Every structure is written in C-alpha cells, then in structure tokens.
Amino acid sequence: MSIKMLPLEILETVFQNADSQDIPKFRFVCNTFNSVIKQNYVYLPRQAYLTKIFMKSGEVFVSHLKSGNASGCEQKLFDFEFKHWREIAIVDLEIADFTNSECSKEALQTIINQLYKTKQHELRKVTFSNINLDENHTEEILELIQIAFHQCENVLIQNCQLPIIIDDNLIASSSFDHFRWVTSNAKNQLPSDKILRKLQHDMRKALNQRSFLAEMTSVDVGSACNFIEEWLRLPIAYFFNLSFHDCDDMWKTRFLNECEKRKLTHNYMEFQSKTHADAHVKVSFSQDARTCCIWPILDVPARTTGQTVCYARYFRDF
Structure with missing residues (x-):
C-alpha cells in the first residue's frame, strides 16, 4: 500500500515523528500531504x-x-x-x-x-x-x-x-x-531572595546536569549563604553563576559575618565542596562596580590555609 493511501490519522502520526526540516518538503509531495499538514501544522514539528x-x-x-x-x-x-x-x-x-x-x-x-x-x-x-x-x-x-x-x-x-x-x-x-x-x-x-531560593530548590531536585544563572539586586546575605551551603553538600556539582548588584563594603562585611556565624569556612573566598574533592565555590567582590559574583570551580580543590597559589590548577595546566 502506498503511504498516500494511509488514513489521515496515521499520516498525522507519521508527520508528528518527522524532522521539522522535512515537514515543508512533504507539502509538495501531493495534495493529501499538503492538506493534512496545513490543518495540523501547530501540532507538528x-x-x-x-x-x-x-x-x-x-x-x-x-x-x-x-x-x-x-x-x-x-x-x-x-x-x-x-x-x-x-x-x-x-x-x-x-x-x-x-x-x-x-x-x-x-x-x-x-x-x-x-x-x-x-x-x-x-x-x-x-x-x-x-x-x-x-x-x-x-x-x-x-x-x-x-x-x-x-x-x-x-x-x-x-x-x-x-x-x-x-x-x-x-x-x-x-x-x-x-x-x-x-x-x-x-x-x-x-523578590530576589525568593528567586534565589527557587533556583536553590530546583538545583537540589534536579535529576540531570543543568546550569543555573541569576543576575539581580538586593539579595540578602543569608540567602546567598544558603545557596552556597546547599551546593557544597550536593551529590552533583552543578554549574551556576550568580551576580548580585548593590553589594557595597557593608554588604560584604555582613556576608563575612554570616559565614563566620554559620561556620562556613573558606580560604581566600574559596569554599570547598563537602562531596567533591576537586570542586569549590569562589566568591569575588568588585568594589567599583559594587557587585558580588559567585560561581563554582569544578576541577580544582579550594586553597588551604597559608596557600597563596593554586598549585593544583598550575600543574593541571602545565
């Protein structure tokens, strides 16, 4: 039996499983194909x-x-x-x-x-x-x-x-x-804190490798610390990039105090993952731009006390 003789419902199913690049070409095959595609275009690739x-x-x-x-x-x-x-x-x-x-x-x-x-x-x-x-x-x-x-x-x-x-x-x-x-x-x-909390929740529940990105203003230091703590104990080291604006010296001081209060230890603003030996979170402040940027390094451990150079990265690159 020729494909042109198939019932219209079967033709529609065939087109639903076709490549999107091929659908326009099928319209020129015959009037039947063209009619089925025109009527069902919004349901096709x-x-x-x-x-x-x-x-x-x-x-x-x-x-x-x-x-x-x-x-x-x-x-x-x-x-x-x-x-x-x-x-x-x-x-x-x-x-x-x-x-x-x-x-x-x-x-x-x-x-x-x-x-x-x-x-x-x-x-x-x-x-x-x-x-x-x-x-x-x-x-x-x-x-x-x-x-x-x-x-x-x-x-x-x-x-x-x-x-x-x-x-x-x-x-x-x-x-x-x-x-x-x-x-x-x-x-x-x-509501920047709620958005950050939403991303934190999605990161915790994610089943596949995903990336998370946020750029916002007026984020509470507690919310930022919550996100870092969550990432440090996750079994999967997801990539993320957070940029917070309006983070002046006072915000930085509150952030550091919050880290100390939570015993969220770091060296040179590098927070070691608790589940991945070769991964850590980096926090960087720009005084001129009044921004705080937070992102993970997935292939190098955090520096230790007294270590000013990241030797693991040096030997990896050379």
Missing part, C-alpha cells in the same frame, strides 16, 4: 525561529530570524500575516523599545493572542528590553511575564519600567534556570 517585536518611530515592527541564519527581515506588526506563525516554532522572543503610544496596547494584545492561537509551546527564552509603559498596559505586560516565567528556561529583563507586581505565586510557578534583572523596576521590589 516546526522549524525554530528567533522573533523580535520592537517599536520604532511610534510604529511596531516584527522581525524573524531562522535559527542558524545570520540575517532576517522585518515588517510592520499590523501588516504581518500571523498565519505564518502556525508554520514556525518561536524559541526565542524579544520584546524591545516599547513606550506609551496609540498602538502599544493593541500591539501587546495581538502578540499575546497570536502566541496562544498558534500554540507557541517551544518558547525557551524571552527578553524584555527597554520597555517603559504605564498602568494602562498592566494586564498585557503581566500576561507576557507569566508566559515567560511559566514556560521559559531563560528570562532576561533589562532597562525596563514594568507596571506590574512580581508576587510570590509568579515566582513559585516559574520554570526558568537562567534569570537576569538588570537596571529594571516593577511596582514592587523584586
């Missing part, structure tokens, strides 16, 4: 795209970049035929340069509606950049933030003034491993 929606000179534009390509094209959002979103999987979405305008609210509503309508369930990264909107946009911004938090592994918010409240429920139901909040504000102070 789709080619990955990076999508940017941005405002320029008071108008909203959309551009699409195929994953792996160096250039894309842009056009006005309200002229774009969103039926094309049925045929692509948006894996990376950036919303940028939005300010209050006659069309800003309608544009955000259109984006949200089309994300749901075309079933963009493969979204992995969302970036909000240079967004400054008033409370008239609260509902739309909150919906987009919820989509990003609940669905994405990577969320970046930079240079934004958001008319929303980042509450505990939003953090508790989030899925991200990488979170960056850079020079941005919401209606409440970002």
Whole structure:
C-alpha cells in the first residue's frame, strides 16, 4: 500500500515523528500531504525561529530570524500575516523599545493572542528590553511575564519600567534556570531572595546536569549563604553563576559575618565542596562596580590555609 493511501490519522502520526526540516518538503509531495499538514501544522514539528517585536518611530515592527541564519527581515506588526506563525516554532522572543503610544496596547494584545492561537509551546527564552509603559498596559505586560516565567528556561529583563507586581505565586510557578534583572523596576521590589531560593530548590531536585544563572539586586546575605551551603553538600556539582548588584563594603562585611556565624569556612573566598574533592565555590567582590559574583570551580580543590597559589590548577595546566 502506498503511504498516500494511509488514513489521515496515521499520516498525522507519521508527520508528528518527522524532522521539522522535512515537514515543508512533504507539502509538495501531493495534495493529501499538503492538506493534512496545513490543518495540523501547530501540532507538528516546526522549524525554530528567533522573533523580535520592537517599536520604532511610534510604529511596531516584527522581525524573524531562522535559527542558524545570520540575517532576517522585518515588517510592520499590523501588516504581518500571523498565519505564518502556525508554520514556525518561536524559541526565542524579544520584546524591545516599547513606550506609551496609540498602538502599544493593541500591539501587546495581538502578540499575546497570536502566541496562544498558534500554540507557541517551544518558547525557551524571552527578553524584555527597554520597555517603559504605564498602568494602562498592566494586564498585557503581566500576561507576557507569566508566559515567560511559566514556560521559559531563560528570562532576561533589562532597562525596563514594568507596571506590574512580581508576587510570590509568579515566582513559585516559574520554570526558568537562567534569570537576569538588570537596571529594571516593577511596582514592587523584586523578590530576589525568593528567586534565589527557587533556583536553590530546583538545583537540589534536579535529576540531570543543568546550569543555573541569576543576575539581580538586593539579595540578602543569608540567602546567598544558603545557596552556597546547599551546593557544597550536593551529590552533583552543578554549574551556576550568580551576580548580585548593590553589594557595597557593608554588604560584604555582613556576608563575612554570616559565614563566620554559620561556620562556613573558606580560604581566600574559596569554599570547598563537602562531596567533591576537586570542586569549590569562589566568591569575588568588585568594589567599583559594587557587585558580588559567585560561581563554582569544578576541577580544582579550594586553597588551604597559608596557600597563596593554586598549585593544583598550575600543574593541571602545565
């Protein structure tokens, strides 16, 4: 029997297990294939795209970049035929340069509606950049933030003034491993401690090798110590990178006092893992930038008392 003679339900199952690069080619095989694919495109493997929606000179534009390509094209959002979103999987979405305008609210509503309508369930990264909107946009911004938090592994918010409240429920139901909040504000102070605690919980429960990244402000020294203590006793040495802003000399002093209080011993800000002989956590402060950076070294033990040079790293490299 020819594959063209198979029942439509079987054909749909065949296409669901095909490579996303082959789906568009199958449409040219015959009218039956084309019809089945067109009707079920949102349920089939789709080619990955990076999508940017941005405002320029008071108008909203959309551009699409195929994953792996160096250039894309842009056009006005309200002229774009969103039926094309049925045929692509948006894996990376950036919303940028939005300010209050006659069309800003309608544009955000259109984006949200089309994300749901075309079933963009493969979204992995969302970036909000240079967004400054008033409370008239609260509902739309909150919906987009919820989509990003609940669905994405990577969320970046930079240079934004958001008319929303980042509450505990939003953090508790989030899925991200990488979170960056850079020079941005919401209606409440970002609950940085809860975000760090969420990443700590995910790291403890993770079953596979994952990385965790966070860049935030106003983190409590107790939360930072909790995260370090958790990592030091984990059976799997996960990679992470934490960057905390607004960490002045007073914050550093409180951090060191908290370490002493907890008997969290270190040499030259290096904390030895309790489960991996060749792994430790490094803490570094930048006085000028007022930042604290914390990350693990996975192949070299921490230095010992009186040791000013990391000989293990020296002999490994040479």
